Amino acid sequence: MSASQVMPPAPSAHRRRTILRYTLSERVNHWIAGLTYVYCLVTGLAFWSPYLFWLAVVMGGGPASRFWHPWFGVVFVASVFWMYKVWRRDMLVTNADRNWEKAIRYYISNEDQNLPPIDRFNYGQKLYFWLIFYGAILLLVSGIGLWFVESIPWSLRWLRYLAVAVHVGAALITIGGFIIHVYMGTAMVRGGFTSIIRGEVSPEWAKTHHRLWYERVTGDTSRRE
Amino acid sequence: MSQATLNVRRISGHAGTAPGAGVEREEQVCKLVDTTTCIGCKACEVACLEWNGYSFRDTVFQNSYQTMPETAWNYWNLIKFNEHERDDGSMMLLMRKDQCMHCAEPGCLAACPADGAIVQYTNGIVDFQQDHCIGCGYCVSGCPFNIPKFNQHTKKMFKCTLCSDRVNEGLEPACIKSCPTGCLHFGTKDDMKELAETRARQLREHSNFDKAGVYDPAGVGGTGVIYVLHDVTNPEAYGGLPSNPRIPWVVKFWKGPLKWIGNLAMIGGVIGVTLHYLRFGPKQVEADKHGDDRP
Numbered sequence: 330m331s332a333s334q335v336m337p338p339a340p341s342a343h344r345r346r347t348i349l350r351y352t353l354s355e356r357v358n359h360w361i362a363g364l365t366y367v368y369c370l371v372t373g374l375a376f377w378s379p380y381l382f383w384l385a386v387v388m389g390g391g392p393a394s395r396f397w398h399p400w401f402g403v404v405f406v407a408s409v410f411w412m413y414k415v416w417r418r419d420m421l422v423t424n425a426d427r428n429w430e431k432a433i434r435y436y437i438s439n440e441d442q443n444l445p446p447i448d449r450f451n452y453g454q455k456l457y458f459w460l461i462f463y464g465a466i467l468l469l470v471s472g473i474g475l476w477f478v479e480s481i482p483w484s485l486r487w488l489r490y491l492a493v494a495v496h497v498g499a500a501l502i503t504i505g506g507f508i509i510h511v512y513m514g515t516a517m518v519r520g521g522f523t524s525i526i527r528g529e530v531s532p533e534w535a536k537t538h539h540r541l542w543y544e545r546v547t548g549d550t551s552r553r554e
Numbered sequence: 555m556s557q558a559t560l561n562v563r564r565i566s567g568h569a570g571t572a573p574g575a576g577v578e579r580e581e582q583v584c585k586l587v588d589t590t591t592c593i594g595c596k597a598c599e600v601a602c603l604e605w606n607g608y609s610f611r612d613t614v615f616q617n618s619y620q621t622m623p624e625t626a627w628n629y630w631n632l633i634k635f636n637e638h639e640r641d642d643g644s645m646m647l648l649m650r651k652d653q654c655m656h657c658a659e660p661g662c663l664a665a666c667p668a669d670g671a672i673v674q675y676t677n678g679i680v681d682f683q684q685d686h687c688i689g690c691g692y693c694v695s696g697c698p699f700n701i702p703k704f705n706q707h708t709k710k711m712f713k714c715t716l717c718s719d720r721v722n723e724g725l726e727p728a729c730i731k732s733c734p735t736g737c738l739h740f741g742t743k744d745d746m747k748e749l750a751e752t753r754a755r756q757l758r759e760h761s762n763f764d765k766a767g768v769y770d771p772a773g774v775g776g777t778g779v780i781y782v783l784h785d786v787t788n789p790e791a792y793g794g795l796p797s798n799p800r801i802p803w804v805v806k807f808w809k810g811p812l813k814w815i816g817n818l819a820m821i822g823g824v825i826g827v828t829l830h831y832l833r834f835g836p837k838q839v840e841a842d843k844h845g846d847d848r849p
Contacts, residue, residue, distance in 0.1 A: 376667040376690060378813065379569040391668050391688035392709060439834045478691040479704055483624075483794075489695045490804035497808055501816045505823055512827035519836045537839045 347529035348546060356528055358411050365405035366507065372398045373500055399476045402468065409465040416458065419449050425541065426452040446540030453513075457506050464503040471495035564674040566666030580676040582743035583721060585730065586750050587651050588782040589792065590757060590766070591737035594619065594633055594649040601732035602631040602653075605717065625652060627703040630714040631729055634793025648784070650792040651729070651738070654701045654714035656680045656778025661801035662713075664809055665696025671711075678743070678778045679718045684710040698774060698799035716778060746780060753782050773800040 351359070372394040375385035385394040428445045429436075430452045435443040450458070474481060474492030481488045514521045520534045535543035544550050561580065565572045603609065608628040613621035619635035636648040660680045663672040671686040672693065682693075682702070689709035693702040702711045717727035730740045739749060750768040757766035767786025770776050781795070789795035 376692075378817070379567045379667070379669060382567060382569070382667065382669050385688070391686070395688040395690050396709065437830070437834070439837050441837065475691065475695075478694045483700045486695075486700075486802075490802050493692075493695055493808055494804050497812065497816070501819060504820055508820070508823040508827060512831070516827075516831055517836055519838055531839065534839045538837075 346532065348532060348535050348543070349528055350524045350530045350535070351528045353528065355415065356525055358408055358415075359525055362405055362408040362412065365401045365408065366503075368401045369398055369405060370504065370507070372401075377497075377500075399472055402472055406465045406469045409461060412458070413462055416450075420455045420458045422452065422455055423448070426455065441537060447542075448545070449539055449542040451539070453509075457510055460506045461503060464499045464506075467495055467499035468503070471499065561676045562673055563676050563678075564660075564663060565670045566663045566672035567669045569669075578676050582678040583716070583778060584678070584741065584743040584746040585656075585716065585727060585779045586739040586741075586746040586782070587779065588737040588739075588750070588753055589648065589650050590753070590761075590763070590782055590784055591735045592633070592649045592651065593735055593737075594635060594647070595734060596633055597732040597734060598651055598729035598738065599629075599631050599633065601728040602714075603629070605720070605728035606630070606715075619647070625701065625703060625713075627705040627712040630654070630712070636791060636793050638791050646784070648792050650781065650795065652793060653729075653779065654680065654716070655699050655774070655799075656714075656716055657698075657799075658775030658777065659801065661696035661698055661774070661805060662693035662702055663696075664801055665692040665805050666690075667692060675718065677721070679716045679721065680778070681715050681718050682711055682713060684708070684712070687711050696801060696805050698796055698801065743776075743778070750780055750782050754786075757782070757784065769795065771796070771799050773798050 368388075371384050372388055374381045375383070375388070375391070375394055376398075382391070385391045388394045425445060425447050429447050432444050433452070435441065436451075436453070471492040474488060475496055478489055478492070481492075514525065518538070520530055524530045524534075532543065532547070532549075535546075560574045560577050562572050562574045564575065606628075611622060611626060611629050614623070615621070616623070618637065622629065622632055625632045631651065631653045634650045634652045636650075638646045638648045640646055656679055658678065660672070660674060663674060663680065666672045667690060668686050668688045671683055671688065672680065673683055674680050687710045689704065689711065691702075691704060691711070693711055694700075694704070702713050704711055717725070717729075720727060726740045730738045739746060741749075747768065747770065750770075754766045754768050757763040763784045765785040765787050767783060769781040769783050769786060769789055781789075781792075783789060783792060785791065789797050
């Protein structure tokens, strides 16, 4: 089922029409990425600071956390690559996004009526996507270096140090994005969390947040107001 | 080990002060390796294996006396053989017993994230506690001497313990017992330094080794293993002994300023989004305001 398809009326009390925003496979993949990322985040924070090492105890102990952290990381990166395959065209920054970015202060202050219309994803979502995509590559490459640190010969030991620096740096940057992503997806943009669980949004939601996408998938170009 | 917490100076990955730190005072122990009287017999290697219960590893032919490239998780003590050409064209075989240096400021301990997996006792011995080791390998990146080694099967790190189990009972390390030439000595750091300096002076004054000296690198706060070298200005010739070993600056930055920057950024992020919510609240869609916000 493609994203550009209007859902048949749901047999709900309202009998309202909804728009399919995320297909089932997009949702499943998002949650594989989300849960594996959270596992790596929690165990990674345990390795980050002695004051958070108790997190490793909660996750089944230090050795278990250390054993599974890289494997969950591999699944996370694989899932991010799948997102790249499916979403990369939707995630290209367009002129509409650049205009939107210039007016981003209205988005922050919830004065969305002053924002230019945008397609399926807004500039912030695209930024987050590319941040996670490149972050995942850096975490994978540096993570392999940490995983098999003894395979890096002593004469190339600067690579061992580089792996530490890159892994920690990339992790911190993705955490910054992740905090904003979770906040916006759950608390700030109402309806967003439901859309990544059930896949559906109301036409009003689509019109408000992603007007161009709404028009594209419904063919409805009648502007309100 | 009994009363271990009373004999501890530092432990790795620990939130707050190490329990028992500073409670007891002990002499700093030290192993002295006089490379100028080592004959490369490898008796120390055998003694190390015997005491610690390991067997010989496979050897490789490398066109030299060296039959193993480096220490291993179950081979903590290895003599490094190096053919060295002197200024006058004559050849010397430099032999150095390689093992954990038991740094006063251990890079392995600084890098380790697991609570209590690496311990520095009050007597200066740096010891791995495999019960607490999580096998992450960060100590490999922290060590300036390439010493900690990983056991793939048990997922634990190992290295020379300076026979902490023997020293605790008032015995010398096993390698010391076995040395037939007496090039190995064990005692307090002060005594070993004095003995080493005496030997180095003897080499300079009577044996034509003008540059003879004692290797006790200050970059890691001095070490619990010190060497007498024929040429202390060129330790690299002795199988890559670093001339100025230090904890890698990346490790220091990571465990120091970056920890603060990262923690402040993460806490700031959470506070930031909370403040945003309190100031601006959620984004509502007009039509949804009447009922629930579900589509």
